[in-house]
Amino acid sequence: MNFSFLFFSCLALPVASCTGENENKQLRSEEKNNTQLVVNSVPEKENFFSQEYLIGKFNQKTDSSFALIPLKYCSKEGMYLRKETIAAFVKMYDAAKKEGVNLKIISATRNFSEQKSIWEAKWNGSRLVNGKNLSQTIKDPVERAKIILRYSSMPGTSRHHWGTDMDLNSLENSYFNSAEGKKIYEWLKKNAAAFGFCQPYSMKNETRLNGYEEEKWHWSYIPLSSVILKEYLQKIKPENITGFAGAETAGKLNIIEHYVKGVNPECR
Ligand SMILES: [Zn+2]
Numbered sequence: 001m002n003f004s005f006l007f008f009s010c011l012a013l014p015v016a017s018c019t020g021e022n023e024n025k026q027l028r029s030e031e032k033n034n035t036q037l038v039v040n041s042v043p044e045k046e047n048f049f050s051q052e053y054l055i056g057k058f059n060q061k062t063d064s065s066f067a068l069i070p071l072k073y074c075s076k077e078g079m080y081l082r083k084e085t086i087a088a089f090v091k092m093y094d095a096a097k098k099e100g101v102n103l104k105i106i107s108a109t110r111n112f113s114e115q116k117s118i119w120e121a122k123w124n125g126s127r128l129v130n131g132k133n134l135s136q137t138i139k140d141p142v143e144r145a146k147i148i149l150r151y152s153s154m155p156g157t158s159r160h161h162w163g164t165d166m167d168l169n170s171l172e173n174s175y176f177n178s179a180e181g182k183k184i185y186e187w188l189k190k191n192a193a194a195f196g197f198c199q200p201y202s203m204k205n206e207t208r209l210n211g212y213e214e215e216k217w218h219w220s221y222i223p224l225s226s227v228i229l230k231e232y233l234q235k236i237k238p239e240n241i242t243g244f245a246g247a248e249t250a251g252k253l254n255i256i257e258h259y260v261k262g263v264n265p266e267c268r
Contacts (some may be wrong), residue, residue, distance in 0.1 A: 106169065149212070150212070159200060
């Protein structure tokens with residue numbers, strides 16, 4: 001899929017400008033949000049993203065490329081995405097709504113320290129995985145990491161670091177087999193690409209051999225995430241994946257090659 005034509009255009013919603021004049025305004029007010037979603041941080045050159053950014057070492061609450069997602073689109077308060085991603089999502093949300101499909105963001109940007117908290121809770125057993133305390137049931141570090149990796153990313157490797165990726169409606173694939181969930185998923189499969197979104201963790205098959213299991217809820221804004229993925233693969237090495245419990249398994253698991261790169265080819 002080629003979305004490069006979007007990089008140099010303003011993706012702002014009606015009335016918003018591309019000048020950044022609204023940059024500091026909060027996007028929380030639902031009645032005002034359609035005029036305040038401004039796109040002003042689209043990469044216009046190669047080598048746009050820093051190594052630190054690529055591994056999630058930033059604060060989305062203070063980074064001007066990010067904005068708070070208006071609550072009407074979310075299951076809870078306090079979630080952030082890059083501004084371009086929000087603008088594209090709002091268009092998709094409105095189109096879906098017209099067809100009776102209610103999209104809801106249930107998780108958005110998670111930076112390195114947030115992902116580290118999730119990972120280490122599972123690693124140390126304070127958060128059970130399939131009802132088990134993995135620190136007691138799986139002593140081998142690589143095997144323990146593999147189980148956590150079935151659905152959680154290693155800190156420094158998550159697409160949720162990028163401000164382009166979000167989880168929609170439910171974190172269970174089974175939900176998307178229910179009447180309501182199926183309607184949502186079928187709509188996304190048919191229409192999300194027109195708004196720039198793609199499902200990176202599609203069903204595993206001959207085109208996607210490695211990486212996370214299928215996640216019908218996880219959608220990515222490709223005009224940006226494809227650029228970020230490319231830069232990630234150029235700049236981040238296994239030795240950069242460090243600073244959390246179990247980090248020593250990253251190299252053995254070939255984490256970048258298998259997990260970061262192991263996405264639906266349509267989302268590259
Ligand atoms: Zn996700």
